[in-house]
Amino acid sequence: MERFSLDAAHLLAGGMVLVSFMMLYQNRILGLLNVFAAHAVVLALSVAWQAYVQSAPHLFVTAAIALILKAIIIPVALHHMVLRLGVHRDIETVGGIGPTMLMGIGLVALSMVVMLPAAAEADPIAREDLALALSVILLGLLMMVTRQNAISQIVGFMSLENGLVLAATGARGMPLVVEISVAFSVLVAFIVIGVFLFRIRERFDTIDTQALDDFREGRE
Amino acid sequence: MPIAAALLSVAGLAGVAVVAPILTARRLTSATPVVYGASLVFTSVLLVSGLLGLLGGSAFQGVLHLPVGLPWTGAHFALDPLSAAFLVIVNFGAVVASIYAIGYGAHEEEPGRVLPFYPAFLAGMNLVVLSADAFGFLVAWEFMSLSSWALVMAHHHEAENRRAGFVYLLMASFGTLMLLLAFGLLAGPDGDYAFSAIRTAEHVPWIAGLVLVLMLLGAGSKAGLVPLHVWLPLAHPAAPSHVSALMSGVMTKVAIYGFIRVVFDLVSEPAWWWAVIVLILGAGSAVLGVLHAVLQRDLKRLLAYSTVENVGIVFIGLGLGLAFKTNDMAGAAALAVTASIFHAFNHSLFKSLLFFGAGNVLTGAGERDIEKLGGLVHRMPETAYLFLGGCLAISALPPLNGFVSEWLILQAILLSPDLPQWALRFLVPASGAMLALAAALAAACFVRAFGITFLSRPRSPTAETAQEVGRWQIRAMYVLFGVCLVAGIFPGPFLDALSPVSQLLVGGAMPKQPIVPHFSIIPISESRSSYSGFLVFFFILMASWAAIRVIHNFASRAVRRAPPWDCGFPDASPATQYTADSFAQPIRRVFGPLAFRAKISQTLPPPGDMAPARLNLTLRDLVWEFVYAPIEGAVLYAAERLNILQFLTIRSYLSLVFAALVLLLVLVATWA
Numbered sequence: 001m002e003r004f005s006l007d008a009a010h011l012l013a014g015g016m017v018l019v020s021f022m023m024l025y026q027n028r029i030l031g032l033l034n035v036f037a038a039h040a041v042v043l044a045l046s047v048a049w050q051a052y053v054q055s056a057p058h059l060f061v062t063a064a065i066a067l068i069l070k071a072i073i074i075p076v077a078l079h080h081m082v083l084r085l086g087v088h089r090d091i092e093t094v095g096g097i098g099p100t101m102l103m104g105i106g107l108v109a110l111s112m113v114v115m116l117p118a119a120a121e122a123d124p125i126a127r128e129d130l131a132l133a134l135s136v137i138l139l140g141l142l143m144m145v146t147r148q149n150a151i152s153q154i155v156g157f158m159s160l161e162n163g164l165v166l167a168a169t170g171a172r173g174m175p176l177v178v179e180i181s182v183a184f185s186v187l188v189a190f191i192v193i194g195v196f197l198f199r200i201r202e203r204f205d206t207i208d209t210q211a212l213d214d215f216r217e218g219r220e
Numbered sequence: 221m222p223i224a225a226a227l228l229s230v231a232g233l234a235g236v237a238v239v240a241p242i243l244t245a246r247r248l249t250s251a252t253p254v255v256y257g258a259s260l261v262f263t264s265v266l267l268v269s270g271l272l273g274l275l276g277g278s279a280f281q282g283v284l285h286l287p288v289g290l291p292w293t294g295a296h297f298a299l300d301p302l303s304a305a306f307l308v309i310v311n312f313g314a315v316v317a318s319i320y321a322i323g324y325g326a327h328e329e330e331p332g333r334v335l336p337f338y339p340a341f342l343a344g345m346n347l348v349v350l351s352a353d354a355f356g357f358l359v360a361w362e363f364m365s366l367s368s369w370a371l372v373m374a375h376h377h378e379a380e381n382r383r384a385g386f387v388y389l390l391m392a393s394f395g396t397l398m399l400l401l402a403f404g405l406l407a408g409p410d411g412d413y414a415f416s417a418i419r420t421a422e423h424v425p426w427i428a429g430l431v432l433v434l435m436l437l438g439a440g441s442k443a444g445l446v447p448l449h450v451w452l453p454l455a456h457p458a459a460p461s462h463v464s465a466l467m468s469g470v471m472t473k474v475a476i477y478g479f480i481r482v483v484f485d486l487v488s489e490p491a492w493w494w495a496v497i498v499l500i501l502g503a504g505s506a507v508l509g510v511l512h513a514v515l516q517r518d519l520k521r522l523l524a525y526s527t528v529e530n531v532g533i534v535f536i537g538l539g540l541g542l543a544f545k546t547n548d549m550a551g552a553a554a555l556a557v558t559a560s561i562f563h564a565f566n567h568s569l570f571k572s573l574l575f576f577g578a579g580n581v582l583t584g585a586g587e588r589d590i591e592k593l594g595g596l597v598h599r600m601p602e603t604a605y606l607f608l609g610g611c612l613a614i615s616a617l618p619p620l621n622g623f624v625s626e627w628l629i630l631q632a633i634l635l636s637p638d639l640p641q642w643a644l645r646f647l648v649p650a651s652g653a654m655l656a657l658a659a660a661l662a663a664a665c666f667v668r669a670f671g672i673t674f675l676s677r678p679r680s681p682t683a684e685t686a687q688e689v690g691r692w693q694i695r696a697m698y699v700l701f702g703v704c705l706v707a708g709i710f711p712g713p714f715l716d717a718l719s720p721v722s723q724l725l726v727g728g729a730m731p732k733q734p735i736v737p738h739f740s741i742i743p744i745s746e747s748r749s750s751y752s753g754f755l756v757f758f759f760i761l762m763a764s765w766a767a768i769r770v771i772h773n774f775a776s777r778a779v780r781r782a783p784p785w786d787c788g789f790p791d792a793s794p795a796t797q798y799t800a801d802s803f804a805q806p807i808r809r810v811f812g813p814l815a816f817r818a819k820i821s822q823t824l825p826p827p828g829d830m831a832p833a834r835l836n837l838t839l840r841d842l843v844w845e846f847v848y849a850p851i852e853g854a855v856l857y858a859a860e861r862l863n864i865l866q867f868l869t870i871r872s873y874l875s876l877v878f879a880a881l882v883l884l885l886v887l888v889a890t891w892a
Contacts, residue, residue, distance in 0.1 A: 053223070083457040107882070108890060110885055110886065111885070112883065114885050114888050114889045118888070138881075138882070141874075141877075141878050141881070142878065144874055144878075145871060145874050145875045145878050148871065210869075213869035213871075215869065
């Protein structure tokens with residue numbers, strides 16, 4: 001049973017890393033939103049499994065929050081937003097899928113090399129969970145860096161936050177209050193960003209952040 | 221327990237600093253005497269504690285561990301012979317400066333800019349000396365720097381003072397950074413920052429060498445070693461005169477204390493080549509400092525440059541001490557170190573005396589430019605004679621104290637043939653020659669300073685109407701001159717008092733100085749050399765008395781009638797007199813081309829033009845041009861290049877953050 005619970009936890013956390021990779025090469029926005037929903041579902045499953053293994057009932061609440069908020073409400077809202085903005089047919093140049101994927105692989109390797117010796121004393125579930133969570137965080141950051149579309153950047157940010165939740169549950173979970181407040185702050189961030197998206201489009205007729213940079217005469 | 225009393229007094233000074241703004245905010249005229257009087261009381265207690273710690277032996281010394289400052293480590297304080305000796309130097313200067321300031325402070329236009337910082341500055345200096353762990357030392361050091369910066373900025377309406385403050389702040393932060401690195405190296409990766417732990421730790425030779433270099437940069441920049449002295453002649457004159465006296469006479473000594481504490485006490489094993497660096501820097505500072513001083517027209521700046529010279533002399537002595545210490549010549553090392561610390565003490569006396577004199581001239585005649593002074597000996601006789609006494613002392617003329625300490629350093633230099641290293645055998649006599657050169661130039665410098673300021677006829681209307689200053693200022697100067705005279709005539713007890721210090725630093729002491737015969741001092745042994753300031757003083761008095769008697773008794777008193785001689789000045793205008801620049805001209809001719817790239821160009825108006833012919837002299841500060849200008853250029857260039865970072869896109873910023881994170885993770889992965 002011990003062995004099985006460990007393997008299942010790895011499978012779910014590894015699944016998150018895999019879904020993160022899938023997000024990296026989605027160049028259609030609606031596809032990206034679907035993959036993001038899948039990411040949140042895997043997160044919810046992973047957290048629920050941790051709650052079961054650690055017999056920590058409050059983690060079920062976390063899993064529920066992840067499922068409802070991130071797998072349903074936010075993707076659906078984003079979906080509506082994209083449709084209203086009329087950018088669902090846009091194809092985003094990701095800057096070469098091959099190099100991006102290679103960088104992602106390098107980041108996963110790096111987080112393994114860093115985390116496994118650093119958390120050598122922690123119990124195996126927490127250790128490997130931490131390594132995989134760091135991979136998810138780095139992949140989320142990579143996505144924010146490589147995308148130009150504001151919605152893709154939001155999705156990158158949200159997936160980064162998923163990685164944080166995964167790390168927290170691996171390390172025996174964080175207090176429920178913290179968990180809930182983090183969830184709500186994500187929601188608030190989502191709302192604020194959504195408002196800003198419409199404002200930006202109103203002004204610039206696009207949500208390509210390059211336009212903003214052009215406006216303030218930024219340089220690459 | 222003197223150390224507890226000392227710390228309580230420091231707390232008292234800090235308290236005065238807190239209360240002072242309240243007093244000044246109410247515009248009480250009594251604020252000035254109250255603040256300086258309280259500072260006087262507290263520094264007197266500190267002076268007594270220092271004297272007890274120095275003279276009373278181990279019964280009055282000790283360590284104290286207080287649970288303040290960093291959690292879990294607390295703050296360590298210690299009173300050992302070295303800190304006691306410097307406590308005496310610091311607080312004697314502070315006591316006299318406080319007496320002086322009771323009178324001088326009344327002339328201050330904005331007392332609220334000086335009063336709160338003065339006691340804080342004193343507290344900072346005392347804490348540096350008393351601290352016995354690196355953290356407390358650095359905090360106190362920085363406190364001292366910042367409070368003295370505030371005093372430098374007291375008259376910030378003048379652009380020159382603002383520039384001085386900026387340069388000072390820059391150099392002070394640089395110095396503290398160097399000290400921070402030095403203590404970090406001393407404590408090691410998992411070290412204890414208490415001095416007692418650092419003292420017992422073993423230091424690898426290259427780390428110890430690096431610590432020496434960092435200390436020379438950190439403490440040397442505060443003390444004013446060339447080429448780190450650039451802030452000193454700007455900042456010291458900018459402060460009010462009693463603070464100038466403290467900064468020049470006392471704060472440089474605190475820096476010297478820091479250097480001695482680390483290099484002689486904390487580092488485990490010095491190497492002989494350290495002496496080479498210290499000697500070269502000391503000799504260079506001595507000569508360059510006094511060369512600058514000779515050419516200055518601003519009286520206070522002249523004194524500040526002379527401080528650079530005297531710090532150089534102290535460092536020559538310390539270099540000698542290092543050279544002898546590494547070769548296990550304890551007696552010679554004790555002589556060199558004792559002479560150095562004695563010179564530091566002497567310099568604190570006569571430099572304070574001279575700055576007080578300059579302050580009197582500033583308040584009495586309203587002028588610092590000596591080309592606009594003159595004839596003050598008639599209007600301000602007491603200031604003039606006391607200033608003359610200070611000039612004699614700093615010029616190292618017997619029977620005053622400056623001669624004793626410089627003579628002792630020269631005696632130590634004469635022991636250099638016993639050193640085994642050829643480099644030192646050549647270098648030490650060379651630095652002795654530089655020391656002699658510096659002493660001679662200092663004499664010329666102060667003949668000029670005194671002669672142009674106080675003798676001849678007034679060169680400006682303000683000098684003509686100068687007023688003698690109040691009693692407090694004069695009293696403080698009498699005290700200083702009295703101690704100068706006593707330390708010059710009876711130096712024996714002073715040297716004996718320093719023997720525990722040299723015992724602590726180099727493991728040896730000078731021979732006990734005898735009272736008989738004639739209060740002479742013996743550096744090594746009686747057969748080699750001895751000096752009796754008392755006899756010299758006695759002979760000077762006898763010779764003067766005899767000369768006066770001869771003139772009075774044998775000269776003719778008959779009245780003669782003759783046409784008056786105009787002393788070679790047919791034109792009565794004061795502008796026809798000898799000027800400060802003309803006095804300095806021979807020295808400028810000799811050293812100017814080498815040290816300052818001096819160039820003289822003349823512009824002659826064409827025939828028929830009524831414009832005057834002009835002689836333009838340009839002096840270049842080579843240290844500024846070759847050390848600081850390139851650094852300034854590099855900083856500006858880097859700032860220009862990095863300016864682009866202000867205008868990146870959001871995505872580029874994110875990429876930078878991402879890259880930094882990945883880089884750090886790679887570092888962790890490869891090092892862990």
